[in-house]
Amino acid sequence: MSSAVEQLKQHLGEIHDLSCASRVLGWDQQTYMPPGGARQRAQHRATLSRLIHSKFTSEETLRLLDAAEPETQSLPEEHDDRCLVRIVRRDYERSRKLPSDFVAAWTRDASLSNQVWREARRANDFPAFRPHLESMMDYARRAADYYGYEDHPYDALLDGYEPGLKTADVRRVLDVLHPAQVDLARAISQKEAPRADFLYREYPEGAQGEFGLAVAAEFGYDLQRGRLDVAPHPFETDFGRDDVRITTRYDCHYLPEAIFAIFHETGHALYEQNISPSLSRTPLDSGCSNVFHESQSRLWENLVSRSRSFWQRYFPRLRQLFPAALADVTADEFYRAVNRVQPSLIRVEADEVTYNLHIMLRFELEMGLIENQVGVADLPEVWAVKMREYLGVTPPDDRDGVMQDTHWSTGSLGYFPTYALGNVMGAQIYETALQADPGIAAQINQGRFDGLRGWLGENLYQHGRKFLPGELAVRVTGRPLDPQPYIAYLQHKFGELYGL
């Protein structure tokens, strides 16, 4: 390739290296860092953020982009380099709206705030967390102002997680999902609940991790380029496609927590490990967007790992690891138990039917926060009210109420809706994959995932961030985001499970 593009790549490559370094520090902070290190770590990450931001928003980036662009105009639209210039220019236009000092201060305060959240959550001490949360909401509002917006300040934040997505788009999808999911939940609530007592028996951590990781490896998670650790909030992170890590958290008296977190994060990891090596060390070496990323975590967690075929195959192995706890359980009972629908407190443990209601609650609160209709001090109360309204449950404390998620502790406003849309996109992509290769579903029953993973790799993973989310949706599934496959999937699966 000609030299202007190479120069651009060299420049972006250094920024990429610094971003990877920053993510290693973030991984360490969530897994192994001793508590005393928090303040200094915040400083280290702030300096890296400032440097990354100021290097990326420098005149040098613009100059290199301008020089590289003409070289790429004659290339096919899908050529890596042409995509690189287009996507990076969009990133550049967005990033340069934030001052580097603002980014550094946000990073530093977010790092501390996250540390305070961890401790406050443990201690169920919302007042200790409150000033940090107020500061984070302020950063988010100021960021929206810096970015600018036409219709709603929330649009400016959404764009950071899902380029091009608007508040109105979110509302449109949630408005379709809401009645369908509420109706389904209500119909199920009239039916008898399956037994699930055995999920709360004694499950030693070691064997949970062993099982989860062995299955993840069968999905195709390459452990030469990945690893599993423990973190208070499960996540996936990556420092290039050859080092893609996941975390989980264990509850030795509730089996689903750790293993489904492992399957979920493995979905993210499969995406990152299978991006084309030709995109390595560029800003395109990453999943397309939050919605696409979440589509993959939910696809592997739910559509694959909560399916009947899956547990027909894997339940015998699970019972070998926990012979006492699962002695009186059948594969079908296990399948029904891990799919039991029950309004609950914790989003990440919610069933598929009620999960999106947790998101709708958060979306409403985020709307209130960004519009200054809801104050941070009121959040615990408003949270409780909305939980009763949306899910019919009352949080016993803030720990499992408003403080359950990590996102707000770093000012990540606009992130939650992408979870609901990720569920939707996951079903839409899976439907497309099954249409293209109807054998995929049967393979799950044989513990084979190469058909599915291969199709996803070919059609989705390899592209990284080469295309915008709206473009990629059409490329992969032939149409824009569509809630119908998800609703149909829920109605079919849970209709059968509950005899509706």
Place this chain on the structure above:
Amino acid sequence: MSSAVEQLKQHLGEIHDLSCASRVLGWDQQTYMPPGGARQRAQHRATLSRLIHSKFTSEETLRLLDAAEPETQSLPEEHDDRCLVRIVRRDYERSRKLPSDFVAAWTRDASLSNQVWREARRANDFPAFRPHLESMMDYARRAADYYGYEDHPYDALLDGYEPGLKTADVRRVLDVLHPAQVDLARAISQKEAPRADFLYREYPEGAQGEFGLAVAAEFGYDLQRGRLDVAPHPFETDFGRDDVRITTRYDCHYLPEAIFAIFHETGHALYEQNISPSLSRTPLDSGCSNVFHESQSRLWENLVSRSRSFWQRYFPRLRQLFPAALADVTADEFYRAVNRVQPSLIRVEADEVTYNLHIMLRFELEMGLIENQVGVADLPEVWAVKMREYLGVTPPDDRDGVMQDTHWSTGSLGYFPTYALGNVMGAQIYETALQADPGIAAQINQGRFDGLRGWLGENLYQHGRKFLPGELAVRVTGRPLDPQPYIAYLQHKFGELYGL
């Protein structure tokens, strides 16, 4: 303080943050990184190194130093800021002699070479490691040429680990140590060896770590600001005084390996955790030099933890953890076993009498390498010959021969002599501490270390890098490095142990 010094500190603070980030990446690489991540990690660290080096050697540093210097000239000689300007100017003059691209390339290749060494050592495959080692030696020689020297290229490398130290100084000390240690080893070889059979029994890893870390905490290692992990080559590293980590390696059939490594690394960690907070986020927030650092690791590992008083106190607790393995052992037998003198293959496991002979061997080889008298291809053979000459043993393979240490894998030439000099300095400092507070020795018998740690904190640790090693030696002990206390210590301790 006035603004030119503050500006200098801000500039250096950012460089410090990047250095800490690079060290986190290094820690991760040695502890948890999946093997596939090696190549990309090398790139990340190379970029950080280049950035750190180019920022530090920039005209901006010089300008800020020149502006800050006049402001500090009226301050007392020991004032933090005056020391900062003086030491940083020395660092600057040295660092700017290396081109940033050279530093980045060395870092990248060293990171890979280290990874190859780990695998080659496991596989006992010196030929696989050889080209990397040749490249590293070439980097070291080129660095010496860039730095420049008056008498010997090795001087230029020594200065990186021990500012001001010359090859002639090393020779002078080793020439005194050599006959004294050889005579002592020879006299001991005529005596009956103490029993040590029980050291090779079954010692589960978990309990080893529990014991080592509990004792480290009693030494004063603050685990809110530190942690212990496993690495192939034990080390200490730190990302500011509030996050100071150690590693060890376990052999469940050889008890001393892990626990003395923990005590050793804890000595390093105590130094870093107790540097004055006023030096945080500056280049002075670090131990003074390799010799001073090693003086502390060896002081805590040997003078404290291999003393009779120590095991009188701690052996009963050790036996509680390993009741079967230590059932037929007394505290005195254990003390004698962990001090048994026996020429051996592995430096880090060597007894105090023969340890420095391992260093002398490496010093001779490094002389040969830097003077091009010894080729990398010849190293295994020359190593074996020297081992027989210095220690009377023959390595069965390269794994426990020339490939046993990590240092050469990153081109760290000139590092090894500081280990021998660290032993010497440790004894000199301990002698001074006992003269100042004769109660310190008796406190060990009571499991109290606050007297010793307090004295070291006050007289040594708090100063960080404020003074050059030669100055600090005089400040702490009243005189320059002197081999006599170490020789007297060895003769007294081992004379008593072996009835000489």
